[in-house]
Amino acid sequence: MHLVDLTMFYPSVTGGVGTYLSAKSRWLRSHTGIRHTIVAPVSRRSEIEKHVVSIPGMTIPGSHGYRIPLPLPMPVALARRAVERLEPDLVEVGDPYQCAWSGLQASRRLGVPAVAFYHSDLPVLVGQRFGRIAKRAATRYVASLYPHFDLVLTPSACMVAKLRKLGITRVERQPLGVDTKVFAPEHAHADLRAKLGLGADTRLLVYAGRFSREKRLPLLMQAVRRLGKPYHLLVIGSGPELTSFPQLTRLPFQREPARLAALIGGCDLFVHPGDKETFGMVALEAMACGVPVLGVNAGGVAELVDGQSGMLVEPGSVDALAQGIEDIYRRDMRSLGAMARERMLCHYDWSRVMPQLIHHYSSLVGANQHAALEVRPRYAID
Structure with a gap:
């Protein structure tokens, strides 16, 4: 079983997406038989580990380290091809921009499920910066993008309700977690x-x-x-x-x-x-x-x-x-x-949260992948 995460938000100076992906990668390696790869516009060689595939990107000024995939203005094909070469069994995207469309295209070409994790309320963020007209445009964009995914995950019940109100029916709550050994x-x-x-x-x-x-x-x-x-x-x-x-x-x-x-x-x-x-x-x-x-x-x-x-x-x-x-x-x-x-x-310990995530994946993959998605019993409640 091979899971690929595709996002422009890894790694960044701040933000929960990088924390989520790093925690997921460590947990999957320790607790399951899942192979996990992150595809992202990583800039520094020190951050390109064995499970990270870097695609070209450019730092966005004032964005706390976020990088936009290159080449502009159409980087979708480049990221799509990077995902296709990995031949994953499931693709998850962690942002609503170019990577979302790249992940969707790759999943359809490969014939595998596509999951989107809706981390941030895009219309609210856009509206606070650019006003009501921009917020309405962002709302239409979200409503047009996310119905294409086989499953949309979002971390709170209030966001589930918002997305369903936009007509996105395949959406489920998936809370995030914390390393309770570090934060203690x-x-x-x-x-x-x-x-x-x-x-x-x-x-x-x-x-x-x-x-x-x-x-x-x-x-x-x-x-x-x-x-x-x-x-x-x-x-x-x-x-x-x-x-x-x-x-x-x-x-x-x-x-x-x-x-x-x-x-x-x-x-x-x-x-x-x-x-x-x-x-x-x-x-x-x-x-x-x-x-x-x-x-x-x-x-x-x-x-x-x-x-x-x-x-x-x-x-x-x-x-x-x-x-x-x-x-x-x-x-x-x-x-x-x-x-x-x-x-x-x-x-909210990661060992409580991650099995929930595995359950969502299990609902999408074929029967032949279910064995790899089983959580090792001795870690189930640690």
Whole structure:
């Protein structure tokens, strides 16, 4: 059994697609007989491993490391031929651009199933940057592309509902996961407050991710300013400059997951003000670190957090965020963090998530491939 993933989003400086593909590749090698190959416009030789096939690409300025396949303007045939030469039994695409059409064409020529993983809400992203007309065009594009796939996977129930509303019927929820050995309470930075020059009594909040518009980070910053001392906000990530104020500390994007885990684990509370998340993997990473999460009751994050692992507040409101932060500190934060970790282990460890993915693949391949898709029993619940 040979599975090929095709995407322009591997590897990138930020983003969940690269994390998903790297975790999938490691897990498949350890737990199944599936051969896995990633086809992507990889730039650095150090990132071209045995299971990675590089196609020509060009870095997109300001895109946090994303690369568009070449040659322009018609790179579809080049990527298609790369996939065809690999002769896969199933093709999965991880972006809605040229790679999607390349993967579709290759799958049809080879006579194998094509799966699309819909990681991001394209119409929302386009609309926030280019306005309503562009959003409507992106919506029509999504509605025209994804019905061609044998199966569309997306990480949250809210995105399943959106896609089905567009007439895409072959769509299923497939959550992503977290490496709960890397993101774990024992790796927390024990003296983070001292390293940041903060007092021991500081109530330390953290946000990690891109500083893009859809993350609604200014709302959180306003809430922290309104609360005043002893609250302090640590933001970790990349994006435009942020308005500086005494209760804000900014750290750059952490390429090493272990470093990010240590920073998040050294804080009291992870806060995510975004209401357009398709999933919210960084919120899961915080939960895996034993840190409770305050999110908003909209988007993918709302499906991850319950009353035992954190809190949800009204979206788009500075007042609601400020009140929620105050309210959650009145609860037993240690107990919330422990329950957040437990929820992660039960539902979102990669060893829980990957067998679900294998089940989706099994529904598409022929009977002769089913043996290779069996998960080795001794790893089924680790």
